[in-house]
Amino acid sequence: MNPSHSSNDCISSDKVEGTSVYNAGGDKLGSIDDLVIDKHSGQVRYAVLEFGGFLGMGTDRYPLPWNMLKYDTVKEGYVVPIDAATLEKAPHYTDGDMPAYTMDYNQKVNRHYGMDS
């Protein structure tokens, strides 16, 4: 996701999961909890942001289109160009209540972030 990386620069899902996510202003939004992968192609479609809740309880999950995440080597985390209002209204679900990532759901998520489906 970092443009300076070659197409052969790989990362472990174990390392992505748990990585902090910041907004453009440098505020920490939360961390990556999970990845949503296209079974057929193996393409990672979404990195699922976990945030909210108290002491890890009741946190929500917000799928973010993978290509919205840029890795910041200084922050050692991902930066996403999403303002609070946009995230607040974004499709989300609670842990253990993951929806089916159908074409309709994916389009709903992508369109919320102004991306083509």
Add this chain to the structure above:
Amino acid sequence: MNPSHSSNDCISSDKVEGTSVYNAGGDKLGSIDDLVIDKHSGQVRYAVLEFGGFLGMGTDRYPLPWNMLKYDTVKEGYVVPIDAATLEKAPHYTDGDMPAYTMDYNQKVNRHYGMDS
């Protein structure tokens, strides 16, 4: 990975990790421990098979090209067309000793399984 799945059929990395892997003969080889993802494109390159060891200690990690894995809905696991001799000689590493997935390393893995780099 199952051809019957549409390109919109997604799966969580949390679900992939821990899924059993079988050979064509139906013998269980181990389970998926990790995924190796191309940072830039978001493409999953390898599913890392964990097997060997004793009570989970000293197990080895074998990166398997993602598109070699086919999901078997009856076994509820992945089936890979890899015989014991091929797997025995395959590139692998111990937990905590993950190599850099450079172009050279990826080609080494892909060629071992007779795939183009």
